Amino acid sequence: MTSFGGPWTQEKLEIIGAYLDAYTTALKDQPFQLIYVDAFAGEGYWRPGSAYAAEDYEEFTELLHGSTTIALNVGDRPFDRFVFIERDNKRSQALDELAHQHSARRIEVIPRDANSVLPRFCESMGQFDRAVVFLDPFATQVSWDTVAAIAQTNKIDCWILFPVGAIARMMPRGSSPPTSLKAQLDRIFGGRQHWEGVYQEPAQLSLFPTKPSLERASGSAQIADCYRNRLETVFEKVAPTSRTLRNSKNSPMFELFFAAGNASGADIAVRIAGHILTRL
Ligand SMILES: C[S@@+](CC[C@H](N)C(=O)[O-])C[C@H]1O[C@@H](n2cnc3c(N)ncnc32)[C@H](O)[C@@H]1O
Numbered sequence: 104m105t106s107f108g109g110p111w112t113q114e115k116l117e118i119i120g121a122y123l124d125a126y127t128t129a130l131k132d133q134p135f136q137l138i139y140v141d142a143f144a145g146e147g148y149w150r151p152g153s154a155y156a157a158e159d160y161e162e163f164t165e166l167l168h169g170s171t172t173i174a175l176n177v178g179d180r181p182f183d184r185f186v187f188i189e190r191d192n193k194r195s196q197a198l199d200e201l202a203h204q205h206s207a208r209r210i211e212v213i214p215r216d217a218n219s220v221l222p223r224f225c226e227s228m229g230q231f232d233r234a235v236v237f238l239d240p241f242a243t244q245v246s247w248d249t250v251a252a253i254a255q256t257n258k259i260d261c262w263i264l265f266p267v268g269a270i271a272r273m274m275p276r277g278s279s280p281p282t283s284l285k286a287q288l289d290r291i292f293g294g295r296q297h298w299e300g301v302y303q304e305p306a307q308l309s310l311f312p313t314k315p316s317l318e319r320a321s322g323s324a325q326i327a328d329c330y331r332n333r334l335e336t337v338f339e340k341v342a343p344t345s346r347t348l349r350n351s352k353n354s355p356m357f358e359l360f361f362a363a364g365n366a367s368g369a370d371i372a373v374r375i376a377g378h379i380l381t382r383l
Pocket of ligand 1: 216239244
């Protein structure tokens, strides 16, 4: 059983769980096949891990539901189909076991890289399919092309855990990133022009007439804003509220975004997500 996550793990799962309940209830009387896609699926359960400060979570001694089991337990109007993508062999085997325990449900476990599986899932969606996709990586695994493929379906609502802490570490404050990291940032943002704006010439002029090196402002909010702007270019609507998930030292680790892909459902979807993000 994996021990992973930090204090943010429980927080994000409560938000996702509340949304899945509300989403299926809202579409209860619609003629859609509802699909839940967990693209970084884990193994069904988790135990607070070493990343926790022990005192934060000492009340949790039991196993906790992961996102896949939370989705399977949505009750009022259950999902019709589940797609669990998990690259790690051991974890995908645990998901096979979970699928076996829920043999009455339609569950596919795909032991592969989410960035190669998701575009094909998107292409396979039928006219009456609607899906929620949860992108819950440990770090910077989600490529922009994958997010764009999700948005292009116009049938998917997407929760995205954007690893703002890891990305801030890839972006030195005092100079622009080295070439290898630039390539990674291009993959994550879908092009250099979408992230390099966080680097500016220093406001204070140097006494020395050399070409000033670029620097970025402190904090990670500006990086998260770049990604939100990017999401707004491809999705129908992005919830104006997002949630900054912090570690026990109060440093931002992830920004949890919600983006809606369907033109006629986007307003209500964003309203529901926004309500959950401000209330929970
Ligand atoms: C934060 S955990 C997911 C936790 C899960 N959502 C839960 O609530 O139980 C991230 C998972 O993504 C898997 N993973 C990492 N890179 C992947 C990739 N490229 N494609 C699919 N799965 C990946 C890891 O093995 C890990 O299990």
